[in-house]
Amino acid sequence: MAYFLQQLINGLTLGSIYGLIAIGYTMVYGIIGMINFAHGEIYMIGAFVALITFLVLGVVGVSYVPLALLVMLLATMLFTAAYGWTVERLAYRPLRHSFRLAPLISAIGMSIFLQNYVQLLQGARVKALPPIVHGGFTLMQSDGFSVEVSWLQIGILALTLALMAGFSLVISATPLGRAQRACEQDMTMAALLGIDVDRTISTAFVIGAALAAVAGLMVTLYYGVIDFFIGFLAGIKAFTAAVLGGIGSLPGAMLGGLLIGLIEAFWSGYFSVEYKDVAVFVILVLVLIFRPTGLLGRPEVEKV
Amino acid sequence: MAAEALPARRLAWGGIVGEAAAAAGVALALALPLIGFRTVETNAALGIETRFGWVAATVAAVFVGRLLLALLRSLHLHRKSVTRPTSPQPSPPPGAERERPVEREGEVGGRRFRAFSPTWIGALGIAFAVALPFLPFSSRYLVDLATTVVIYVMLGWGLNVVVGLAGLLDLGYVAFYAVGAYSFALLAQRFGLSFWQGLPMAGLLAAAFGLALGFPVLRLRGDYLAIVTLGFGEIVRLVLLNWVPVTNGPAGIADVPRPSFFGLPFERHAPPGGTTFAEFFHVPFNPGQRIVFLYYVILALALLTNAVTLRLRRLPIGRAWEALREDEIACRALGINPTLVKLSAFSIGAMLGGFAGAFFATRQGFISPESFTFIESATILAIVVLGGMGSQLGVVLAAVVLVCLPEFGRAFAEFRMLLFGAAMVAIMVWRPRGLVARRAPSLRLAGRDGAR
Structure with a gap:
């Protein structure tokens, strides 16, 4: 039971990260129907910008951790969003x-x-970062196994929830979100009604990149090791998450992300670590065979 | 009229400079974190160095580049807007403007190739390929490079059946390549099969994998299929990496047997009781003979692939592939079973990939999961798409470009993959329909061209 709970917490943390990346895929796919393959790299760039911001803050002499984290968050989102836009x-x-x-x-x-580009500029070696956020607490203890929850995990879950809430609000209640939804439904009609389609698409990329940047920041803090190649596998898994949740559906992306995180955590916890990625893909295939639109996707009726 | 309007068409310097400044601003935002700082390891801890000079150079370069681009574009527009009134044609309605470039591109391609018909270009190309090892400028390195090119041509043609003809987006084609390579290597190692015995087996096994994978997933819509095939490619690689008792894991399989010339090996010394190729034909032994022989083997395989594909295109099954690509709903209405038709394309594509894989294994003599990463799938897909989907000639052209690009880029050493990625984007932006844009169905209603 305790072991299960521990894996659940680890899985949710990992799932938040995948979910945040998956949103970028699903937004872009929803509007222009393309798989933005470079999105995983955007996340990787986010991780590097976070690392660099942290090191710069260290040089400048900012040692108050919450302030440093806030600056890191903002800088990472801003600079990575610029990459997404470009x-x-x-x-x-x-x-x-x-x-x-x-x-x-x-x-x-x-x-x-x-x-x-990142490999050339920052070197191919794995970058290791000392932990910044220390501590945690023991949630429960049973048969010699204690369930540890770190503050960082709480922070990641809380930040993900906050971002998701804010993001849902933006999509459902602001003109910007309305434009997004309009373009998703019918780009031509939206353009006829005076929506700047190009700008809306750019916004989708910027938002997606900013969220992926947060995921990159989280990975940098959580695992403490990054290299130029982390974007590939995380990108594939996040795209898998988006498909699993039903591509084009924003809550679906989050749900899919959490599910992928959980599958991965439980598989490595109970079976073998080597085949955790295989497990993720096998489950994706099974879901697609039995529910081809994903979990929350709308069935698409093809018309002539 | 032109004289009156000219002053209004003077270059809008303010706008151009503003545009360039905006681009430079974006470049600053991009360059500042990743170019401006470099993480360095000092005493096992990460430190940081600044490189603001590079940032300044990047920003300046972007500013100037954007300025030049904007100038060129506005000069171009300028000239066009001056010359337009003289042309007698009425301007097309705004709606038609967008449709046109695509149509026209296909037309131009079509017309150009009617003048130099594809048959002639193909025949010339084959003649050149056959003569290549004996041309005066030929060298061992060149033949080796050509072998690599032809492997990719063959893979491209194989994938072309799946993506170009049947319109199924396969992002994990390398899986079949890997299956072919490993099945040949394992068959040779465990059961002592020679290349010529192993080759058909490798193809069959790859086709079986294609069937097994395709059966459940081919009902999926295009993009889901893409991600499932991508996942499958990764699964195969991970299994090869982790199933150590069979595949020997990351260490790979060494000593894959080399092909022989109808039983005559390419060795300096004959095995007991045998004759070598050199002894049999009474020519001096030369290690280049094997290279040339391997080149001819893959060339023959590739040409066979091409011939089969061209024939298949004219058979009912090939017509069904193309019809399915164009309109799945219409095909269903006409009683074509989409799953079966897709499955046939998928497994034929897989089989061709398997042949190429077996050849790859015998040529390298050593295989490991490293050779079958996603980047291979991406390269093969890029060859098909850059060539112009469904075009056999385009695949050759794109394979030559994409294989030789990193090869000649060796001068730039570590920059070559950077340039490769940038070139992929640039070619796509420059010619979105591929280098040779010819994607018309083989069968058309009788008319301008009639049935072909």
Whole structure:
């Protein structure tokens, strides 16, 4: 029981990270129907910006941890969002009215580019960061196993909840969110009604990148080791999460992220660590076979 | 009229400079964190160095680049707007403007290739490929490079059946390549099969994998299929990496047997009771002979693939693939079973990938999961899409470009993958429909071209 609870907490933490990345995939897919392959790299860039901000803060002499974390959060979101915007502007916007696979290839190219860009600029070695947020508490103790919850895990879950709440509010109640939903439903009609479609799409990329940046920050703090290649697997898993939840559905992305995190945590907890990624993909395949629209996706009726 | 309007069309310097300044601002935001600082390890702890000079250089470069681009574009527009009134054609309605470039591109491609017909280009290409090892400028390195190119051409043609003809987006094609390579290597190692015995087995096993994977997932819509195949590619790689008793894990399989020339090995010394290729034909032994032979093997395999694909395109099954790609609902209405048709394309594609994999194993003599990462799948898909989906000739062109690009980029050493990624984006933006845009169905209603 205690072991189960521990894995549950670990899984939820991991799932929050995947969920935040998955939102970027699902938003972009919902609007322009493309798999933004470079999104995993955006998350990786977020992790690096977080690391660099932390080191710069150390040099400047900011030692009050909450302030440092706040600055890291804001700087990471801001700078990474700039990358998200630029990627869309350079690699996807010129291909807006092209055929379906063109932006995908362009995205794969962008992904390769960004990986090597970071590798060249920051080195290929794994970057290890000392833990910044210390401590935690013991939730319960039974048969010699104690369930530890760190403040960092609480912080990650709380921040994810807060971001999700804020994000849902933005999507459901602001003009910006209305434009997003309108473009998702019918881009041509939205354009006819005076919505700047290009700007809306850019906004989707910026929001997605900012959320992925937060995920990158969390990973940097939580695991403390990052390298230029972390974006690939996390990106695939987050996309899996988005598909699992029903691509295009925002709550679905979050749910899918949590599920993937949980599957991964429980699989490595009870079975083998080596095959945890295999387990994730197998479950994805099973879900898609029996519920092809994902868990929360709307069934799509194809019309001629 | 032109004279009156000209002053209004003077270059809008304010706008251009503003645009360039905005781009420079964005570049500053991009460059500041990642270029401006570099994490360095000092005494096992992370430290940081600043490189603000690089940031300044980047920002300046972006400013100037954007300025030049904007200038070129506005000069171009300027000239166009001056010349437009002289052309007698009425301007098209605004709606048609967007549709047109796509159509026109296909047309131009089509017309150009009707002048130099694909048959002629193909024949010339084959003649060149066959003669390559004996051309005066040829070298061992060149033949080796050409072998790599032809492997990718073959993989591209194989994937072309799946993506180009049947319209199924497969992001895990490397899985079949890996299955082919490993099944040949294992068969050879465990059961002592030679290359020529192992090759068909490898193809069959890969096709079986394609069937097994395709059966449950081919009912899925396009993008779900993409992610499932991507996942499958990763699963295969992870299994190869972790199933140590069979695959030998990350260490890979060494000593994969080399192919022989109808039983005559390419060795310096004949095995007991046998003759080598060199002895049999009374030519001096030369290690290059094997390289050339391998080149011809893969060339023959690739040409066979091409011939089969071209034939298949004319068979009912090929027509069904193309029809399914164009309109799935119409196909259902006409009584085509989409799952079966897709499954056939998927497994034929897998089989071709398996052949290529077996060849890869025998050529390298050593395989490990390292060779079958997602980047391979991405490269093969890029070859198909950059070439222009469904175009056999385009695949060749794209394979030459994509394989030689990193190869010639060796001068730039660590920059070559960076350039590779950037080139992929640039080619896509420059020619979204591929280098050779020709994707018309093989069968058309009789008309301009008639049935082909």
